[in-house]
Amino acid sequence: MNPNSRSFVAARDFLLARRTDHARAVEGFRWPELSRFNWALDYFDEMARDNQAPALRIVCEQGSEEVYSFDRLSRRSNQVANHLRSLGVKRGDRVLLMLGNEVALWETMLAAFKLGAVVIPATGLLTGEDLRDRLERGRVRHVMAGSDHCGKFEALEGDYTRLCIGQATAGWADYRVADQMPETFEPDGPTLASDPLLLYFTSGTTSKPKLVSHSHQSYPVGHLSTLYWIGLQPGD
Template sequence: MQISHPISHPGTHASFVQARDLLQRHRTDYARAYADFRWPALDRFNWALDYFDPMAQGNDATALWIVEEDGSEARYSFADMAQRSARMANFLRAGGVARGDRVLLMLPNCIELWDAMLACIKLGAVMIPATTLLTPTDLQDRIVRGGVRHVICLP
């Protein structure tokens, strides 16, 4: 699934990967890494669209492994995460979330948290993480002071 009206920037994936690979090749040789590294000349870069999604395409390796307190487990591949987050980004965009909007994420460690984070990055929205333990007063304070336009939480 693709995000409708993506804001990805062609060619940025290869530039970013090339710079990352150079640093990884020389990770034990600081002088060489410092001498050879050049920041990619990117006008714009969206990590989720320009790096994560291309890397995730057809990638069935485990990206996220959630183990609950009761011992139950759920694993999600990179491809799953890209598709799930695109679906959520499309849903959020249809609900009015736009670039620069502040979105409060009040979710436990569940798949929806990770979907929402990637979706916000894809849309250019600003994530404001919040613990599920907030009192109503603390939650109201964060919403007001953070200029929050949207809240993602579980019922």
């Protein structure tokens, strides 16, 4: 791990060791001061290498369960990142992601992080006008959607790449091409901790949704507070 990753891990371990000692945690905790940091590359991939422990469990409505190891998710997200790169996805591009509770959601998120792309999460409940607003104000360059959502974009013109996850759809690139891509990935350069990572549209109850940006530091490092607050431990 590089120094920034070690700083992140040290802060995490400090909180884990003081889960029941709130006073000492508050007194001694310091936020990592990072310059270059890509959570998916610097932390996840390092931790996931040859790690066969479960990283993701997807419980289906019928009660069946799909289990994916850290190592498998790391290698698979590399394949997806290489596929996205072949489609023109590059650092700083904004990617609208509309997927349900499926492994592709996590594969594409990790892949986009590794590429330095900016993910705009989108629920499948959005209307056509909602999507038009996100495409325009979000300056979306690429759309990744499940095959059951692709039809929502038929009337939405724009110069954006379309990638379909699921059944093949006319006019959309096929996600399954990632199966043929290398399981190793080389970034195009370093990621600054201040680089944008996620772009959220707020609920917009009284006016149009506002855009909230998270960086490679504010989101993954900020969630150290979530880890401590809910008492998350390895293996949970």
